[in-house]
Amino acid sequence: MKSARITPSIETMESIAETPRSLWTDAMLRLRKNHLAVASFWIFVGITLFCFIGPLFHPYAPDNQNRTLRATPPFAEILEYEDAFGKLNQISKADFQTRNRDLTAEILAEVENDQPFEYKGVEYSRSTATYVMGTDGHGRDVMARIMQGGRISLGVGFLATMISLFIGVTYGSISGYQGGRLDAFMMRAVEILYSLPFTIFVILLMVVFGRSIIMIFIAIGAVEWLTMARITRNQVLQLKEQEFALAAKAIGVSTPTIIRKHMIPNLLGPIVVYATLSIPAIMILESILSFLGLGVQPPDASWGSLISDGAQKMTAYPWLLFVPASFFSITLFAMNFLGDGLRDALDVKSSKD
């Protein structure tokens, strides 16, 4: 019977199609031996958890301004007092001393020894609050802002990458699979788009469509898909010449199904490598938009906007640069090392070119 003969052959083909998955397992084993990449992976997971789960355990809100506690360095000692309107305020010891130059030695000693004291009719006492990463120019807790900024920066990086992957993979597989003149035309179009000044276009898009986080995703994603399209197309070109693909075609499996079932699983390697390398690139781009004031809307922050703000104030308040810049670069380091590790493990050829 014809059909009976065909059924096992499809099964065979599917088992052939699954061989790359065991390659994938191999790759994971190889990756596990790369300690730097493994460490990077865990660092990345740690930072992501810190940003997304951290706020549940953190007492301060990112947009809560403690106006009297402006620009306090990390771990500064804090005093608290009740003002004339019955509001509980905090002020750092150092700031209290600079603001009130006429303190008596007695009061100074009490400040030093964490004793409650009275000054100009106001009762001051030592507060238990600690701001591990200090506060910013509006008295907001930097740690809470780092968490919030991280959610936005990582979110932008991740979502924009997803958008560019979606466009790029679709475009690249169609181009590669169809081949011929369509392929030539589509790839020429990609080459032409490559020649556009990208940063300039992202800025134009931000200017024209106004600023919102969604717009940032779309603008960046819309210009970052080209590399992915190229990689996909080259992979598909190779894959479609392989037996399992030819066989699937021969038995009349429809093109979209072939692309979806046989091509894309095999593309997973290059896609993952590219994604880990493009998230950092997108985060850098987002930071440049923030530098130009085209980034997220206040009071929201991204790491980019925090760094941009910190770079301005680095002489007066160095921690405002140091803290977000550390998070930003450690994350980028980790993503890059992880990407390199994955590339070596999956044996993907220079995907960045």
Next chain:
Amino acid sequence: MTYTDRFKLVSLAFLGAILLSGCGGGIPNADEAAEQGILLIGNGAEPESIDPHLFTGHPDATIIASLTEGLIAYHEFDDSLPEPGIAESWESHDNAQRWIFHLRDAQWSNGAPVVADDFVYSFKRVLSKALASEFASMLYLMKNARAYHTGEIDDFSQVGVKAVDDKTLEFNLEGPSPHFLSVLTHPTWYPVHQDTIESFGGIDNRISQWTRPGNYVGTGPFVLEEWVTNQIIKVRKNPLYWDADNVALEGIYFFPISDLHTENRSFENGQLHLTKELPSDLIDKYKGEPTYRNDPAIIVYYYMINTTRPPLDDVRVRQALSLALDRRSITDDVVRRGETPATGYTPPGFTNYDPPTPLRYDPDKARELLAEAGFPNGEGFPLKQILFNNHSGHQAIAEAIQQMWKETLNIDVELFNQEWKVYLDTRNRMDYDIARAGWVGDFMDPDTFLQIWITEENDSLNDTGWSNPEYDSLLRKGYQANSIEERYRNFEIAEGIMLEELPCIPIYWYRRPFLIDPRLKGWNPKQLDAHHFKFLRFEN
């Protein structure tokens, strides 16, 4: 050619291109420049135009002040005092409604004599419609100037200015104007050289090239030498300036450094004698240093309210919003540049003007008024937006105010920032609820602040939708008053009405923190920040 040869060739071509691109000459550092009598100024931004009739902002005005002088010049110490410029002497008649100026024997920088006709021509230029001068309405003080500008009359000779002879200029004003001398220091009243303007495209040509180096003809102590966009504008001493003997500086270099921290690093690095503005995060660092200055300014920072949108159309709501602001905390904890919390609208500094100062912080009264307006404890108050232009300083203040209103009145407002041009457009279309704004005084009379709230021909230009006939009539009474006392009494009552109605909520009055090389003398605190460069000199 072998591969290596080809590679070398490409590299050589590459290096050659770099070398060919060439390098310009250096700029003296602050020490050398002080020695040579050259002033190095951080000027904030690239000027948009150095045509006195098309200027738009402070960077433009500073450069124009070095190149051209009007009838009345900037005084050395006090902006409310007149300093003779091109006019040697003057007299006023009919309660300061008619003014006669006697011109000195001054020369244009091309050697031509400065005559009264130059001024008449210049005013005609400002008022010509096609020039679209931004400050043209400043000239409306002259009789029929408005009618000529709007096209109601075509005959310029009907406008209240005439050249009696080469050295005598007579003004007929719309009403008594005791502040006229101060108004005359504004660049819109400065003269331009008729033949130069005509030879570069005519009286109303906006794209004239006459302001380029080599073309510029002025009456000021310096002449334009070099202008490289976004880099430098150099002016050098004008030997034909009437008071050239008393000009100590040999030249001025203006640097359009817009990033305040870059400017600060430049000053620290000995590239500047004077900065435009010290960023607020560095104020604590410089307080008490000999280089630190914090001069008073007549600038008010306020929040405009769209009085056509409920519930902001209810005066009790506006008052509640104002009473809920702890302005002292905004100036001391947020802005921290030594600003004065606003207790009224017009900034202090106008001699003999004593407006009411009802603004205060009173959370209980604020809650009470809001409840009266139908929102006890902020319940049911619709979400409103604060619009501001994209700048970290405005953001900080907006965030503080957002929190104050939340804490005191339990109402939520959203923050919304836009780029400068979009923000202005939104404001002009009144597509906002509450918008940040500021107003800089142009001359030393409170009218420079009060006139923006007047309604003219049923057309209010204040973008808040606020219009009050009583305010208008008091202001008009002031314009026609026969004495400065009477003028100011009317203004004071008018300002009281406005502060009661609060179409805008004043927040604070500015200061100007900046850094200055202690060797530079003569840069005195001036309310208008208008400095005559002839008074500047270096002393060791």
Next chain:
Amino acid sequence: MLSFILNRLLQAIPTVWAIITITFFLVMTAPGDPFSAEREMREETRQQLAAHYGLDKPLLVQYGLYLKNLATFDLGLSFKQEGRRINDIIVESFPVSLELGLLAMTVALLVGVPAGILAASRKNTVLDYAPMSTAMVGICMPTFVIGPILGLVFGVWLGWFNVAGWFSWEDRVLPAVTLGLAYAAYIARLTRAGMLETLGLDYIRTAKAKGLPEKTIVFKHALRGGIMPVVSYLGPAMAGMISGSFVVETVFQVPGLGRHFIDGALNRDYFMILGTTIFYATLIVGANLLVDLVHTALDPKLRKA
């Protein structure tokens, strides 16, 4: 070769036209009004200004006029810089951006290529990890952080260079290094990868077997192939440096074209945005063409094809 060039040129024209059209309609429909000012302008004055710049006509007519002017290489007038033609502004400021770009490229190559070669020839040793990790810093730090830090250290603290301006030879150093560092990192990585690939090829093994000194192998034989990815990267890198230099130009007060673009975009200076974008795009299309040619000249295989 000639037909190759011609072919590429012919393809470039519709590309540039498409860019012009897209940019034109994007910019013209952007929110905001170039003539709005803090001091409210009377409606008639505003209309006068709009008419002056031809903005009172229907959009399609404006588009036609713009294309017509463009055909004579006239990019129009700036609104913001009163009375100045965009052509003059580009002529004045582009050489600055180009010089900055070339210098930065030199820095990037001088740092990146040797670091990459060193890393590749000493794979998995300290001499591999150290330069590659350092290179990573260049990738992980935005230029607006590196710039002010370099300015603070080498300008304010050490007093070696000016921190703002573009006057003397010394003023070029900090901006070029800041801009070059980010690209040096990529170039180092590309060189390393390219070198590793060629070092594993048969002819290198043969050379090694023949007992050639390592220096000869690395520089005479491996470098030729290993450098190819870098050569392909030069075009995009140069494009990125020239069109992406606005951050460095702002931080160091460099009077380049990038700042005009940003100022234009933020101030709704329509013809400035259009002019600079079109100029950049044309330039990059041209630069890519040039890179293709260099590539063909360097690679005999491609020349035959």
